Amino acid sequence: MSNAKVLPLLDPEVQGVVPCCPPLTERPMNAEEAERAARMFKALGDPVRLRLFSAVASHEGGEACVCDISDVGVSQPTVSHHLKKLKEAGLLTSERRGTWVYYRVEPSVLAAMGQLLTPPAAA
Amino acid sequence: MSNAKVLPLLDPEVQGVVPCCPPLTERPMNAEEAERAARMFKALGDPVRLRLFSAVASHEGGEACVCDISDVGVSQPTVSHHLKKLKEAGLLTSERRGTWVYYRVEPSVLAAMGQLLTPPAAA
């Protein structure tokens, strides 16, 4: 209880987009696992999205207003489109506060993907 | 000398496809970094490729013959196509030995991507 951070795998609170975790190198993924994990990788598989995600993830407080991160070389509708994609992939969450919309990183996601890529016991 | 495994970040031996590494959460990525990293994420952003990669990564000895991993529900040309993509992304290397072709995971890649996804100092 207290907080669930002891198990940084994946919280079920995430709308149902996320779960994934068997380390990539442990055993071959089945179709279902791959489908799920690929959704997240694909979301980060675009340079613009990766920059947006990094901008949010590295922003102080773990959240950022769209106005703070929309300087990635594409039009504002495109930024919005990519943020939506990241949200749909379960990597970001958004919240409107007054005039501005703030995005924050779903913390469990980083741990989950990191674990997925865990190298085979350091060889 | 001996072996370069002490620094699992990224070896320059990799043809030039790979480098990347500033943890995603450390500071906003610039266009160049994002372009590079996105190439790898995109390569894993397809369920079939993810399964192929996982199959190779989890195979004994860190390498696998195509014949061992081509059971992912798509035609053989498609498997070959995806393996090529993974190779172009710098995630896999291939070697022909007699009749069969063996693929193996570029070890530095797992460490690099894992580091890229390092959560912000455990909060």
Add this chain to the structure above:
DNA sequence: CGTCTATGTTGACATACATCGAACCAGTAC
């Protein structure tokens, strides 16, 4: 040599995706 098996390549096709401008919605300030 010819044949058979294991992979890779080519060409075609349908779907998905990134991008933009324009229109639209949410709040704030006047």
Add this chain to the structure above:
DNA sequence: GTACTGGTTCGATGTATGTCAACATAGACG
């Protein structure tokens, strides 16, 4: 109320991508 600013949604468009069937190549074996 109207006007303005921040953000999202819509529609269109060009490009990338996943897939397969058909063909090509590489080595093994006779």
